[in-house]
Structure formats: C-alpha cells, structure tokens
Amino acid sequence: MAISRRDAIKLSGLAVASTAITGCANSDTPAPVHNCSKPATSFKAPLPDTTKQRVVVVGGGWSGLSVAKYTKIFSPNADVILVEQRHEFISCPMSNLWLVDKVKLDYLTHDYLQAARKNNYTYFQATAIGLDKANNTLKTSNGDIAYDYIVFAPGIDYDYSRWTTDIAFENRLRQEYPAGFIPGSEHMTLKNKVQNFKGGNFILTVPAGNYRCLPAPYERACIIADYFKNKKLDAKVILLDENSGITIKAKGFQSAFDELYADYIDYQPNTKILSIDLDKKTLKTEFDDIEFADAAFYPHVRGAKILELAGIAKDAKNMLEGDINPLTYEVHGHDNIFISGDSRPMGFSKSGNTSNSEGHFVAKLVAAKVNKSAPIKWESPTTTCFSCVSLVPERDIYIYSDYAYNEKTKAFSFSHTSSSEDWKKDGATNAASVYNWADALYRDMFH
Numbered sequence: 001m002a003i004s005r006r007d008a009i010k011l012s013g014l015a016v017a018s019t020a021i022t023g024c025a026n027s028d029t030p031a032p033v034h035n036c037s038k039p040a041t042s043f044k045a046p047l048p049d050t051t052k053q054r055v056v057v058v059g060g061g062w063s064g065l066s067v068a069k070y071t072k073i074f075s076p077n078a079d080v081i082l083v084e085q086r087h088e089f090i091s092c093p094m095s096n097l098w099l100v101d102k103v104k105l106d107y108l109t110h111d112y113l114q115a116a117r118k119n120n121y122t123y124f125q126a127t128a129i130g131l132d133k134a135n136n137t138l139k140t141s142n143g144d145i146a147y148d149y150i151v152f153a154p155g156i157d158y159d160y161s162r163w164t165t166d167i168a169f170e171n172r173l174r175q176e177y178p179a180g181f182i183p184g185s186e187h188m189t190l191k192n193k194v195q196n197f198k199g200g201n202f203i204l205t206v207p208a209g210n211y212r213c214l215p216a217p218y219e220r221a222c223i224i225a226d227y228f229k230n231k232k233l234d235a236k237v238i239l240l241d242e243n244s245g246i247t248i249k250a251k252g253f254q255s256a257f258d259e260l261y262a263d264y265i266d267y268q269p270n271t272k273i274l275s276i277d278l279d280k281k282t283l284k285t286e287f288d289d290i291e292f293a294d295a296a297f298y299p300h301v302r303g304a305k306i307l308e309l310a311g312i313a314k315d316a317k318n319m320l321e322g323d324i325n326p327l328t329y330e331v332h333g334h335d336n337i338f339i340s341g342d343s344r345p346m347g348f349s350k351s352g353n354t355s356n357s358e359g360h361f362v363a364k365l366v367a368a369k370v371n372k373s374a375p376i377k378w379e380s381p382t383t384t385c386f387s388c389v390s391l392v393p394e395r396d397i398y399i400y401s402d403y404a405y406n407e408k409t410k411a412f413s414f415s416h417t418s419s420s421e422d423w424k425k426d427g428a429t430n431a432a433s434v435y436n437w438a439d440a441l442y443r444d445m446f447h
Contacts, residue, residue, distance in 0.1 A: 045143030047124065052079040053370050056138055056147040058128045058306070060084030060112055062093075062352040063341030064153035065445040066359025067366070069119040071151075074367030080121035083128055083140060084112060089446075092183045092213070093352040094438050096220050097388060099191045100227045107438075108183075115446045128154070131310035133334060149366050152312070152322070153341040153359070154304035156182070156212050156350065159318070162300055163273060172278055179298040180220075181212050193294050194224055199234040200293030203283070205273065207300045208242040209319065212342060212350040215399075217298060218246055218253040219387040225264035226391045236264055238290060240271045249387060252397035252421030256389040273297075301350070303343040312337060314345060321345040326412070327378040327405065329362050336369070338362055346412055348403060349383040356441055357381040378405060380415065386434035395427025396434055 055078050057068045068082040091108040098108055116123035130139035131150075138145045158179060160170045178186035193202075202224065206217045221239045228235040246253050246269075257265045268285075276283045282291050303321035307313035312331045314323035322339030323332050326346050331337040340362040341355040348354050358381040368376050380402040388396050397420060404415035420426045 042137075042139070042144045045124065045126070045140060045145045047081065047122070047143075047145065050079045052077055053148040054079040054081065054146065055366055055370065056145055056150045057082045057153060058138065058150065059153035059155060059304075059341070060086065060089060060123075061153060061155050061341060061355065062441070062445065063355035063359040063362075064151070065089075065115060066356045067151050067153060067340055067363050068121050069115070069445065070360050070363030071366050071370075072119055072121045074363055075370040076120075078367070078370045081124050081145060082112070082116065082121060083124050083126055083138065083145070085125070085127045085141075086112070086184075087125060088112060089115075090183045090187075091352070091438075091442075092181065092187075093441075094434075095180075095183060095187050096216065096223050098187065099194050099220075100223055100391060102388075102391060102394070110442060110446045118447055128306055131306075131312070133311070133337070136336070147336075149336045149338070149369060151338040151340055151362060151366060152304075152307060152310075152343065153339070153355075154306050155342045156301045157304050158182075159300040159302045161318075163276065163297075169278075173276075173297055173299075176278065177295045177297045180296050181216070181298060181301075190296050193296065194227060197228065197233065197235060197294060200236075201291060202228075202235060202237050203290070203292045203295035203297070204237060204239050205296075205298045206239065206241040206243060206247070207298055209300055209317075210347055210350060211298070211301045213385075214248040214349060214351070215253070215385060215387045217241075218249070219389070220296075221265055221267075222253070222256050222261065222387075222389045223391065225261040229261065229264050230392060235293075236266055237261075238266045238292070239268065240273060240285065241267065241269045242272050243269060245269050248385075249397050249399055249419065249421055252387070252389065252419075252423055255421075256397075256423060260390055301342075303345075307339065307343055312339065316345055319345070328375075329365060338366060346403075348381055348412070349385070349401075351383055351385055352441065353384040353437075354381045356444065380404065384437060386430055386437060388431065388434070389423050389427065393428060394431040395423040396430035397421045397423050397427070398430045398433070 055071050057064050068080055072080045089110040097103045112123045126140035126142035128140055136147050164170055178189050180186045180190040204221055221237050225237045257267050271285050274284045302319045307322055308320045313320045322343050324339050329338045342350040361379045364376045383401045386396045386398050399419040401417040402415050403412050405412055
C-alpha cells in the first residue's frame with residue numbers, strides 16, 4: 001500500500017535538508033555552510049530592528065523549539081528568533097508507527113507559525129549558511145541576522161565513511177536506501193518500501209556509537225516484522241548490529257524477537273558490513289554474504305556539519321559534535337554561543353525527550369545571561385522512551401533515566417533509571433501511555 005496523495009503533499013518539501021532536528025531527536029541534514037569570519041558579501045535579513053537583546057536559535061527540532069519557547073518565558077524582554085529551513089515540523093519520534101498506518105501523518109506534523117504565535121517569538125524560515133563569530137552575525141539564505149546570543153540545535157548528520165568514500169555510491173545509499181532517521185522524504189521512502197514489499201530479506205542496520213534514538217532500530221525491526229507476519233509474507237527482517245548486543249531494553253526486545261518473530265527477525269550482533277553491491281543487491285559481512293530484496297541502511301552519525309564548518313565542532317573520534325563546556329553548554333572561547341540537542345558531545349541519549357528537556361535547561365542558561373542574573377547550576381536532561389514490540393495487540397516496553405555528573409572524573413553516568421520491559425504484563429498499558437507522552441511533548445513545543 002503506497003502512501004496517500006494527501007500525505008505525499010504534506011511531506012513534499014521536507015526532503016530538503018534542515019538546519020534542525022532533534023530528535024527519535026528529529027532533524028534533517030543541514031545544507032552546506034561556510035565559516036564566514038570575513039564574509040565577502042552580505043545583506044540584512046528582513047527582520048525589524050530591535051533594541052532588545054536578541055537570542056537566535058538555529059534549528060526547529062525537539063531541542064530548538066524548547067529553547068526558543070522557554071528562553072522567551074524566562075526572559076520575556078528578549079527578542080527570540082527561531083531559524084528553521086522547513087515550513088512545517090514533522091516528528092521522528094512516533095514515526096515508526098506511521099510506517100504501518102498506526103498513526104496518521106497529521107499526528108506527526110505541526111505548525112512552526114503556531115508555535116511562534118503562541119509563545120511570542122519569531123519563526124524565520126531560512127537555511128543557516130555560515131557564522132561570523134567576530135561580528136555576532138548568523139548568515140542565512142534569507143539574509144544576515146545579528147545576535148547577542150545564539151543557540152545551535154541542528155541535530156545530526158550521517159557519516160557513511162565506514163562503508164564508502166565514493167560520493168556517487170554514498171548518494172545512491174542516501175537516495176535508494178535511506179536510513180529513515182531524519183524525518184521527511186526518508187520516512188516516505190521507507191513507508192513505501194515496507195508497504196509494497198513482496199518478500200525476501202529486508203535489511204536493517206544498527207550503527208555503533210551514540211547514534212540517534214538507541215531503541216528505534218530494534219522497534220522498527222519489530223514493527224516491520226509484525227507487518228510482514230500479518231500480511232503472511234515469505235519475508236525476513238535481517239537486523240545487522242555493529243554492537244555486541246541490543247543496546248537498550250535488551251530483555252524486552254530479545255524476548256519479542258524470540259517469542260513473537262522467531263520466523264521473521266534474524267538478529268545478528270557484532271556484525272559489520274564490509275561491502276555492499278547495490279546492483280546485485282548483496283552485501284558482505286565478516287561472516288556471510290547476504291542477498292536482500294530491500295533495505296534501509298543506517299550509518300554512523302555525527303554532529304551536524306554546520307558546527308564543523310562554523311568552527312564550533314570538536315573532532316572527538318570523528319563524531320564532530322559541539323565543542324562545549326558540558327555543564328554550561330557554551331562553546332569554548334565563546335560564552336554567547338551555545339549548542340543543544342543531538343549535536344552536543346555528552347553521552348546522553350540522542351532522543352526527542354532528552355533533547356526537549358535539555359532545551360528547557362539551555363533556555364535557563366541563556367535567559368540568565370540576558371537577565372544578568374546568577375549562574376544556573378547544571379540540571380540533568382531526562383530520557384523517557386517507549387518502544388512498540390507488537391501491533392495487534394499494540395504492546396510497548398518503556399525506560400526512564402536521568403544523569404549525574406562526577407566532578408572528580410569529569411564524566412556523566414546514569415543516575416536514576418526505571419523500566420517496564422515485560423510486554424506480556426505491561427505492554428498494553430505502556431502502549432496507551434506512549435500517546436499521552438507524545439501529546440504532552442507536542443503541547444510543550446507548540447502551545
């Protein structure tokens with residue numbers, strides 16, 4: 001079953017890379033940018049002049065929306081501008097359910113203009129294309145914006161370099177077998193793949209490192225396998241995981257794999273792809289040669305490229321995340337530039353709830369500067385995450401965690417965690433709760 005014309009129209013335009021996202025964090029791939037320390041040409045963005053202190057937020061994902069709203073709440077006299085390339089928001093969290101029509105596209109899609117009206121900030125539709133740090137100016141496709149403070153919440157980009165350095169081959173992977181973790185056309189393509197699948201091997205991958213939304217590839221495997229099972233297809237989801245085992249909610253996912261999808265999911269941990277032949281539809285791992293009928297290849301992730309090209313990224317094992325003080329979110333050497341959400345370097349989950357809660361805190365930090373008030377003590381983000389393991393009946397597993405900072409080791413660790421991974425006992429309750437959770441977060445960002 002292909003997606004409807006109505007859904008296709010809604011998603012059109014979202015294929016273009018975004019300056020944001022966050023998160024299950026939620027951002028499109030940023031467009032190429034330049035470090036404009038000495039811009040050759042420039043023109044002013046069509047925004048009114050202001051005598052107020054201006055806070056610019058780059059990226060309208062789960063973190064950027066939270067930063068924009070709460071900076072205005074905590075510092076009502078600030079002039080807050082959200083710069084986002086997309087004309088409308090579409091959520092990556094909950095999108096796995098949309099692949100199989102459990103939720104409608106309307107449920108995932110939200111209005112940037114409404115968020116700006118409700119929360120008294122300015123939504124400026126443009127692509128960030130550079131940063132003049134010396135003159136406190138953000139370069140955008142629609143003109144220059146002067147700032148007093150700026151927060152980058154641009155999300156992730158994909159890193160295909162472990163698989164190929166051939167740009168043409170990389171482009172084929174992006175176009176023909178998109179990962180489906182940057183919302184928009186990737187999800188449209190994946191939905192068509194799943195609903196039009198006729199049989200054979202369907203490949204999904206799990207990258208190593210702190211990739212976006214740790215449980216999502218395992219949830220996606222369950223949802224697709226459930227869909228194939230109900231369609232009585234002669235099909236198998238082959239889940240190739242670079243990690244030594246399921247990275248989160250292992251008990252719940254493994255029991256679902258074993259008890260619900262023994263004939264439909266082939267889970268292979270400790271498995272790296274050595275090569276892919278897209279014409280023959282085969283791939284080689286350290287252990288096997290595998291034929292596939294279709295696939296969604298999820299590569300490693302890195303911080304959005306705008307950070308690197310604007311000179312505010314740190315090459316920590318090539319993840320190129322923000323070069324920030326982990327307690328204040330300030331870019332080193334620039335106390336008026338902040339980085340929030342999935343591009344920050346701390347090992348917090350790259351997920352929607354984490355990015356949203358983190359945005360609340362970053363807004364406090366920025367507002368304290370604007371208000372010239374006392375410094376704010378570090379507050380932990382929170383990770384609340386539901387994952388669907390079956391569709392009929394709908395059953396979910398759940399985990400919650402927050403984090404602690406060890407001043408002696410200068411490292412973060414889990415502080416409080418709780419989980420509900422028994423999908424037989426708690427699955428129906430968790431499945432109902434996920435909609436309450438999503439409703440609450442959408443209200444928080446857009447109302």
